[in-house]
């Protein structure tokens with residue numbers, strides 16, 4: 454199932470809101486309804502906070518307040534995904550709370566109606582909920598799972614390059630397609646996925662600015678990077694010749710990476726959300742005058758012919774993807790690490806020179822610098838009595854440098870930068886992708 458940005462939904466808080474998208478929890482909640490919560494003593498109802506997710510009224514969700522299940526109907530301002538995530542976060546608390554409830558009943562139950570109601574509650578849950586198995590020494594001796602069992606969000610549909618990047622980053626993972634970059638960020642934040650793998654820059658097209666902006670707006674940590682060579686094909690319906698095409702659709706980056714081929718073809722270009730999505734669209738709508746720029750895998754998945762192979766402007770076409778997680782990894786010095794930061798500076802002559810010198814002075818190599826406008830402070834107006842009013846656009850600087858945060862040189866450099874930066878955030882310190890990325894080759 455692809456993750457989509459969903460419209461708001463309305464749920465009555467007199468209903469039990471089930472705690473996870475999983476069917477076990479849903480059934481548990483539904484059968485609890487049969488237990489009739491209003492028959493539970495008030496004391497016990499207050500101890501079921503996790504059975505209802507509360508809308509705080511400002512669009513956010515509270516799991517803190519006790520589960521008083523009132524009669525009023527709440528309009529859940531959050532999106533479906535917000536709701537699901539509140540549920541997912543709470544479901545683990547739920548399991549342990551239920552275990553405690555059961556024990557409390559065994560030890561202290563006295564009133565017979567209370568015992569009856571709570572016992573059936575406990576039995577229902579015992580039947581329906583499987584509690585996590587305690588870790589044993591065998592679990593610790595298992596080799597690392599290399600991504601298996603991880604849910605990894607990526608933007609696009611199956612056959613997208615981002616899906617290949619997710620598989621390279623986390624072999625055997627369950628790749629979760631998302632309709633937009635932002636949905637992939639949210640999927641991880643809301644515990645619907647464990648990681649996200651998103652493109653940040655391409656050797657031909659340059660930076661993917663949207664993801665720089667989203668990195669700042671969201672609170673995920675960069676835990677790794679992967680680079681893949683991108684080998685584009687021109688796809689069309691079976692029997693179609695490339696001379697018959699009137700337009701070519703694809704992801705804007707892919708269109709940009711095939712500029713020469715498209716100019717030679719003299720076709721109209723149209724941007725869509727992702728390369729594989731373009732192939733899927735042509736197949737689904739039987740468009741004989743439209744071609745897609747996508748991978749050979751997309752051709753296979755959506756039953757299209759490869760009309761031209763390797764159509765990117767340069768055979769060494771590489772895209773760098775970031776691996777994102779809710780928690781940072783512990784930086785190390787026993788292998789090559791990269792650190793990504795973002796900072797803002799006060800307007801003054803030589804400010805950026807000074808900022809960059811903190812790395813140069815410690816012999817730290819910078820691998821990328823990108824500036825993005827500060828959306829919240831687009832313009833600064835300075836009243837200079839001599840020369841009237843000066844207007845400055847405010848920028849943020851994203852920098853990647855080749856050092857681990859565990860390296861004292863990096864710590865000292867950032868310590869010095871912090872002295873004059875008006876804002877500084879470390880986005881992540883992570884192992885560099887050292888696997889060779891050769892020129893992209895034909896897979897057909």
Ligand SMILES: O=C(O)C(=O)C[C@]1(C(=O)O)C=C[C@@H](O)C=C1
Nearest residue numbers: 613614615652704706727728772
């Ligand atoms: O559309 C896809 O297939 C993607 O994975 C997106 C994307 C990108 O955003 O740059 C990834 C790699 C290629 O550079 C082209 C497109």
